[in-house]
Amino acid sequence: MKKNLIILLIIVVIAGLSYMAFNLNSEKTSxxxxxxxxxxxxxxxxxxxxxxxxxxxxxxxxxxxxxxxxxxxxxxxxxxxxxxxxxxxxxxxxxxxxxxxxxxxxxxxxxxxxxxxxxxxxxxxxxxxxxxxxxxxxxxxxxxxxxxxxxxxxxxxxxxxxxxxxxxxxxxxxxxxxxxxxACSGIFKYKPENVKKITLKNFEHPDRDFVIESDGSKEFKISHHGEYAQIFDTTRVRDYILKFQKIHFNQYNYTMNEEQIDSIRNSNPYVQISVEGHDGKNVSVICYKIKAGKGDVDLEGNLLKWNQDVMWAFLDNGDLVKVQYFVFDKIIKPKQYFTREPLR
Incomplete structure (x- = not known):
């Protein structure tokens, strides 16, 4: 009870100060x-x-x-x-x-x-x-x-x-x-020739992890947990790198408080995508799935576990944003996409 009264008093004081600060008639300099x-x-x-x-x-x-x-x-x-x-x-x-x-x-x-x-x-x-x-x-x-x-x-x-x-x-x-x-919504804004390395870590399916290395022109390498692939589709790698010219988030967090943000941060992540540039600019984003709403179903009427449109993502500066699968599905690829191996 005492704690609630203290909180109420603080709110009243802040509200009063805000009113004084913005009251059009209270500014003596005017x-x-x-x-x-x-x-x-x-x-x-x-x-x-x-x-x-x-x-x-x-x-x-x-x-x-x-x-x-x-x-x-x-x-x-x-x-x-x-x-x-x-x-x-x-x-x-x-x-x-x-x-x-x-x-x-x-x-x-x-x-x-x-x-x-x-x-x-x-x-x-x-x-x-x-x-x-x-x-x-x-x-x-x-x-x-x-x-x-x-x-x-x-x-x-x-x-x-x-x-x-x-x-x-x-x-x-x-x-x-x-x-x-x-604030600008751009996350990845890399010219293809500036991409030095792309690292994707899939926390749900580690067998899909990969690292792409590029010299900025036509030479590429792709590896999985330190083991380099001898055969892979260079056209797919080149097209994949092009996607990082314009990857934006959907919107900033307007709903989650600090406790809820910490809860997301401490939950199991989905993927982490990191890009290193030849100019020394490095950007990383880590994504977390959002639970589907109660009663949400797929096209066949099956109950969904996860939201199919958006997920949470933490930027390098710690900001929490929402990103769309429509955008991120372009860059969330498995290693097998490039090596043309079957998914397990």
Whole structure:
């Protein structure tokens, strides 16, 4: 009982701090503009070099442009999805005010923004240019409630209904502060000539393990537990190496807590696939099957033991992701596939 009270108190304190941190009226550094601000757009997006997204759930995402290029990364220099960058830059460039919020609704919209919004800080040449407070969609979902703040004018005293001409829908999803949505989904991205070694370890069927070695051109070797095959299909090996140019995961873990993640990690793995590059870049992924849902059956009506669509995978950095069999079946091959021996 005492433990539950302590946990409840912690939650209340965190919630209170979050409210204070994001309450639009509590930031002492902000002054109110003399009138409603409507100049949301930034025409020269080529000089935008940093965007900071923070939401009322405590999530934060910072994307930065690499100096002198059009390439964007997160603060740590990791890849971010180009499509999301293009979407947010297009929005900043084309955003327009559709209408003022009706007087009778303004207070309600402001209160809603206080409770839930994403703060988008836009930097031009490393100087804060504009800040958007992105709210919810309008009832018809053709507009988005948004408040503008500018360093030289202050914060708009009233929110606006904004949109992007030609786009039907809300702009809210384009300002996502969840880093998992921004992270690139690529696992293996190897040019064929850069592949030095591919190791597959099948924990369920060790007789299917193999190691492929490549000099980067036309010479290949394939071995099983240290024993090299004298005869194998070089065309299949070459085609297999080509598959590692583009292998992506499906999505980040959004459902499992730390205890459940540890449980997966301590369960029996399915396969581990590791690639070494001639450039010294090594990538490894270890996959775990997911139990089928209760009552799931195959095409013949037989109960399934395992999910037939996705499985869990741990990346090198420890992140847990879901991968699709549709993608991974291309690279989960047995040694016998190359040596043309029958499977046991």
């Amino acid at each position: 002054t109110l503009a003399e009138e409603g601000l409507t100049n949301f757009a930034i025409v020269d997006t080529g000089h935008i070099d940093k965007i900071v997204l923070t939401n009322t759930f405590g999530q934060k995402m910072v994307v930065v442009r690499t100096a002198g290029t059009t390439d964007w990364t997160n603060e740590a220099g990791d890849c971010v999805q180009e499509e999301l960058i293009n979407n947010i830059l297009e929005t900043i460039y084309r955003i327009k005010v559709k209408a003022n919020v009706p007087k009778g609704m303004s207070e309600t919209v402001l209160n809603n923004l206080n409770q839930s919004h994403t703060k988008c800080e836009i930097y031009v040449n490393n100087i804060l240019e504009k800040t958007y407070f992105v709210g919810t969609p309008t009832p018809d979902h053709y507009g988005t409630y948004m408040l503008l703040e500018m360093p030289d004018k202050g914060r708009s005293p009233e929110p606006m209904i904004v949109y992007v001409p030609g786009f039907r829908g809300t702009l809210q999803p384009r300002f996502n502060a969840d880093w998992r949505q921004w």
